[in-house]
Amino acid sequence: MRALQRNALLTATALALVAAPALAQDEKKEIQKYQQMLTEGSPVELFELQGEALWNKPQGPKNASLQKCDLGQGPGVVKRAYATMPRYFADADRVMDLETRLVHCMMTLQGRTFDEITKRVFGNADRPSEMELIVFYVVGQSRGVKMAAPVSHPKEKESVGLGKKIFFYRAGAWDFSCASCHGEEGKRIRMQDLPILSDPSGARSYATWPAYRVSNSGLHTMQWRINDCYRQMRFPEPNFTSEATVALTHYMAVVAKGEPYDGPGTKR
Amino acid sequence: MADPMKARASMKGDVAEIRVLMGHPMETGDRKGSDGKPIPRHFIQNVTVKLNGKTVVEGNISQAVSRNPVFSFRVKGAKAGDKVEISWLDNKGATNKTDAAIA
Numbered sequence: 001m002r003a004l005q006r007n008a009l010l011t012a013t014a015l016a017l018v019a020a021p022a023l024a025q026d027e028k029k030e031i032q033k034y035q036q037m038l039t040e041g042s043p044v045e046l047f048e049l050q051g052e053a054l055w056n057k058p059q060g061p062k063n064a065s066l067q068k069c070d071l072g073q074g075p076g077v078v079k080r081a082y083a084t085m086p087r088y089f090a091d092a093d094r095v096m097d098l099e100t101r102l103v104h105c106m107m108t109l110q111g112r113t114f115d116e117i118t119k120r121v122f123g124n125a126d127r128p129s130e131m132e133l134i135v136f137y138v139v140g141q142s143r144g145v146k147m148a149a150p151v152s153h154p155k156e157k158e159s160v161g162l163g164k165k166i167f168f169y170r171a172g173a174w175d176f177s178c179a180s181c182h183g184e185e186g187k188r189i190r191m192q193d194l195p196i197l198s199d200p201s202g203a204r205s206y207a208t209w210p211a212y213r214v215s216n217s218g219l220h221t222m223q224w225r226i227n228d229c230y231r232q233m234r235f236p237e238p239n240f241t242s243e244a245t246v247a248l249t250h251y252m253a254v255v256a257k258g259e260p261y262d263g264p265g266t267k268r
Numbered sequence: 269m270a271d272p273m274k275a276r277a278s279m280k281g282d283v284a285e286i287r288v289l290m291g292h293p294m295e296t297g298d299r300k301g302s303d304g305k306p307i308p309r310h311f312i313q314n315v316t317v318k319l320n321g322k323t324v325v326e327g328n329i330s331q332a333v334s335r336n337p338v339f340s341f342r343v344k345g346a347k348a349g350d351k352v353e354i355s356w357l358d359n360k361g362a363t364n365k366t367d368a369a370i371a
Contacts, residue, residue, distance in 0.1 A: 043336035046291040049272040125335070126293070217335055 031191065035268065042266035044136065044212045047128065047219055051137025054130055060110030069105035071098070071138065082142040083261050086250040088153040095159040097249045099223045100241040102134060118240050122224050125217035132219040135210055142261045147207055149253035156250070159243075163251025166244055167198060176233040178248070189232075203256035208265030215268055222249050271336075273366040277352045284346035284370050286317065288354045289338050296331040314357040317341055320350055346370055 055066045055078075071081035072089070086097040092104055099121075106112045123129035151160050170177040181187050182197040195202035210221045220228075226245045230238050238245050271291025278285055290312065297309030309331060317325035324343050346352075348370050355365035 041338040043289055043291065043338065045274050046272050046289050046336060049274065050291075053272075 027191075035266075038214050038266045038268060042212060042214075044140070044264045044266060047133055047136040047212065048140040048264070049137075050128075051133035051135070051140075054134050055137055060106065060112040062109065062111035064109045064111075066102070066105050066109060066134070068109055069102070071101055078138055078141045080142055080145045082139045083145040084148050084150060086159065086246055086253060087150050088155045088159075093155075094243075095155050095246055095250060097222065097241070097246045098135060098138060099131060099221060100246055102131065102138075103241055121221075121240055122227070123219065128219045132210075132221055132224075135221045136212075136219060136264050139210055139261070139263050143263070145261050147203070147253060147256045147259050147261055149250060149257070151254055159247045159250045160254050162243070163247035163249070163254075164198075166248050167251055171235070173234040176235075178229065180233075197252050198255060200255060200257075200259075203259035204262070206252050206256035207259040207261050208263050208267075210263060211265035211267045213267045219264075220267075271364070273354070273364050275352065275354050275366045275368040277368045277370040279346075279348050279370060280342075282344065284319075284343045284350070284352075285340060286343060286352050286354070286368075286370075287338070287340040288366070289336065290356060290364070291336055292356075292358065294331060294333055294335045294337065310358065310360060312337065312356045312358045315339065316355050317343075318353040318355075319343060319346055321353075 058065045068075045070076075070089075070091075071078065072084055072087050073079070073081045082098055085101070086095050088095050089101065089104070094100075096104060103114065103117050106117050107114060117131075120129050121131045123132050151157055167178045168183075170180070177183075179198060181189070181194050182202065185196060187194045195205035197206065209225055210219070212219055223240055223245055226248055227238055227240075230236075271293075273288065273290050275286065275288040277287070292312050293310055294312065295307050295310040297306060299307045301307050311331040311333070312329055315325070315327045315329060316323060325341050329337070350370045351367060352370060353365060353367040355363060357363050
């Protein structure tokens with residue numbers, strides 16, 4: 001894959017040198033071709049299998065697996081669960097995204113502590129984290145299912161409203177908000193076109209996260225994505241599974257409503 | 269936990285297309301770990317594809333292939349329902365295998 005990547009990059013560079021005038025269109029096509037190649041060689045299914053094994057593995061003081069974890073479709077039902085998250089959970093009396101819910105299940109079913117579970121939530125290429133692998137397994141079970149995060153409970157409405165506010169809230173050292181990059185057409189970071197996440201046109205992007213990133217062989221969850229966006233905006237690091245990160249995810253999920261889920265994605 | 273493997277096979281016209289994902293670190297031996305010491309070489313050396321028990325592909329690969337390799341093969345003379353078995357052997361003597369029925 002690295003060889004493929006190198007070739008594609010060389011091709012893209014060569015094209016850019018030769019065909020300077022017709023540049024933009026050709027470059028886009030080349031990038032699309034490259035992304036197609038990445039998807040074909042993606043190892044995400046391997047991570048899903050590893051995640052499934054962790055889901056079924058008895059762990060913690062109670063030596064229990066996550067098989068009874070209720071992701072909103074009933075205890076142990078993983079199929080289609082991610083497409084309807086974040087959502088309100090009566091047993092915890094709060095809106096939870098997938099990671100928050102998994103932490104909740106690990107604490108209640110397995111008897112583990114929050115600190116121990118979240119000690120290493122973002123892994124690396126050599127050793128993905130337990131959280132990342134389980135997330136990949138769960139989201140893979142919603143492939144093809146239309147995104148449908150509910151907004152009926154008052155707390156769900158509150159969460160989406162808060163998420164929208166956060167999306168447009170400018171602050172930090174650079175006075176950035178999510179909308180600074182993801183709020184209008186034609187924005188990009190280096191060669192990466194950025195989707196408008198406050199508009200249904202950006203739905204496809206939301207529906208391909210969590211994702212595997214080829215350039216660093218890393219598995220990335222939605223909590224990581226938000227965390228890293230805030231790092232790039234020079235904000236203080238958001239707390240893992242905080243109300244703010246869940247609300248932001250909730251808002252994006254609701255904007256992406258109806259888009260068939262097509263993840264875990266493969267990004268360059 | 270051993271890294272998993274996954275195979276898929278289907279008929280494309282009269283040719284069977286076999287695609288296999290192999291979980292493996294594929295260390296080149298050139299990388300250094302966080303302690304500054306080189307990470308030992310660890311890579312798949314040999315890949316074998318069998319069709320109904322008969323070897324149809326036998327290949328040697330090296331550390332030039334990246335982490336978690338993906339391969340696809342085209343095999344003539346196979347038909348739907350045939351059993352494909354893919355196995356590998358790495359430089360430390362470890363092996364793994366998986367199988368799939370051609371769809």
